[in-house]
Amino acid sequence: MIGHREQWSSRLAFVLAAAGSAVGLGNIWRFSYVTGTNGGAAFVLIYLVAIVMIGYPLVVTEITIGRKTQRNPVGAFLSLAPGTPWWLIGAMGVSAGFVILSFYSIVAGWALAYIFKAVAGFAPDMDFAGTFMGHIGSVWPPIFWHALFMLLTLGIIVAGVIKGIQRWVRILMPALFGILLILVLRSLTLDGAGAGVAFYLSPRFDEVTAQTFLAAIGQAFFTLSLGMGAMITYGSYLSEKHTIPDNAGWVVGLDTLIAVIAGFAIFPAVFALGFDPAAGPGLAFITLPAVFAAMPGGSLFGVLFFLLLGVAALTSAISLLEVVVAWLVDEKQWSRPKASLLMGAAIFVIGIPCTLGYSLLSHVRFFGMDILDTYDFLASNLLLPLGGLLTAFFAGHVWSARELCREANRPAGNIRIGRWFGVMIKYIAPAAIALVMVTGLFQKFSGQ
Numbered sequence: 001m002i003g004h005r006e007q008w009s010s011r012l013a014f015v016l017a018a019a020g021s022a023v024g025l026g027n028i029w030r031f032s033y034v035t036g037t038n039g040g041a042a043f044v045l046i047y048l049v050a051i052v053m054i055g056y057p058l059v060v061t062e063i064t065i066g067r068k069t070q071r072n073p074v075g076a077f078l079s080l081a082p083g084t085p086w087w088l089i090g091a092m093g094v095s096a097g098f099v100i101l102s103f104y105s106i107v108a109g110w111a112l113a114y115i116f117k118a119v120a121g122f123a124p125d126m127d128f129a130g131t132f133m134g135h136i137g138s139v140w141p142p143i144f145w146h147a148l149f150m151l152l153t154l155g156i157i158v159a160g161v162i163k164g165i166q167r168w169v170r171i172l173m174p175a176l177f178g179i180l181l182i183l184v185l186r187s188l189t190l191d192g193a194g195a196g197v198a199f200y201l202s203p204r205f206d207e208v209t210a211q212t213f214l215a216a217i218g219q220a221f222f223t224l225s226l227g228m229g230a231m232i233t234y235g236s237y238l239s240e241k242h243t244i245p246d247n248a249g250w251v252v253g254l255d256t257l258i259a260v261i262a263g264f265a266i267f268p269a270v271f272a273l274g275f276d277p278a279a280g281p282g283l284a285f286i287t288l289p290a291v292f293a294a295m296p297g298g299s300l301f302g303v304l305f306f307l308l309l310g311v312a313a314l315t316s317a318i319s320l321l322e323v324v325v326a327w328l329v330d331e332k333q334w335s336r337p338k339a340s341l342l343m344g345a346a347i348f349v350i351g352i353p354c355t356l357g358y359s360l361l362s363h364v365r366f367f368g369m370d371i372l373d374t375y376d377f378l379a380s381n382l383l384l385p386l387g388g389l390l391t392a393f394f395a396g397h398v399w400s401a402r403e404l405c406r407e408a409n410r411p412a413g414n415i416r417i418g419r420w421f422g423v424m425i426k427y428i429a430p431a432a433i434a435l436v437m438v439t440g441l442f443q444k445f446s447g448q
């Protein structure tokens, strides 16, 4: 590639940006609702196993591919295997970025709208489910917040990712962490919280199906920003002198910690306050306002929380749009502003049906899913796991596990990737993902 590529200014800058991509709506909104609809603790356990066995190895693999090639996902595969069709993995990743950001921005818009609902105040006797349904079921307000969120994302992308994110994530992570801990305290001390703790922590395996596994793998990919080249792209801005295995460990650890803590903030309250854990995408937006209403100074915490959730969503959205933009800038020689503006506009338009699925298009269903669910299913349970499977297979067999390990262990840091890593990437991860996808999808579409 010609020209100078922007680089992270330090090791901390990279970890912050990658963690900023990972930590987002996936940890709070998606993790809680998918855990709730999949029966609780058993799902959480499978999810944690997927994080360790598949998630961590793939984060290392994607970052290594990015740092090695210094290219966007399409270019990265092209440069490792010239003249072969493997670049299609990267192309699939770019498409996944489109689909995910289009619904991600709708949900981020909910968070922005809730900043103002919190300003107006949450009272204990409010109808929280009704308020949520009222918001998402209206036509124009969600489109307005979706537009605002896309504009914010665009603004940062046009200006160049690197400086924009670093500044934010440094403040965001500790603040989000602190406020989640306060929420956990309030939630755990509500009358009847014990049932929620049991739901979250004592697994009941009799309800586990192939679809539970598919949902757990989908959540692992979504939450770690895996399977679509976001980590390849961020790795491509990493300099050769920075280590990978330990930095990847920080990103995976932080992301998992925040999700697990969010569960402790949400499930005790769900049961104590009589909500339905299987309520679906509204779970966090219905439950958390009720927790704020039960706290002294709840409005202030509510405003802060939804503001932080919005910023966390922003630092993830940036990484989604960056994949698309980096591809057009590197491979098609578009200017950064042109690529950002045109793609941002396209994603905005593609997202609109998702929100109309709760109002004007509420009759539209695909296999029982509304439009937003359908986008999410297509991306999280199909495109991301398939992208991850192919990336692992490619790295292990086409590029070669030996090269991958050597590259990942360079320069020597305080963690080394060992032999087991090659086995995971070559055999276990691709086989496990394939098995779970085939059985899970079969079960879903055979209508069982």
Ligand code: PHE
Binding pocket: 021, 022, 023, 024, 025, 026, 027, 100, 221, 222, 223, 224, 225, 226, 228, 230, 316, 317, 319, 320
């Ligand atoms: N990991 C982000 C989250 O948890 C979402 C995301 C998915 C970001 C894929 C980038 C790529 O919210």
Ligand code: NA
Binding pocket: 021, 022, 023, 024, 026, 027, 222, 223, 224, 225, 255
């Ligand atoms: Na996440």
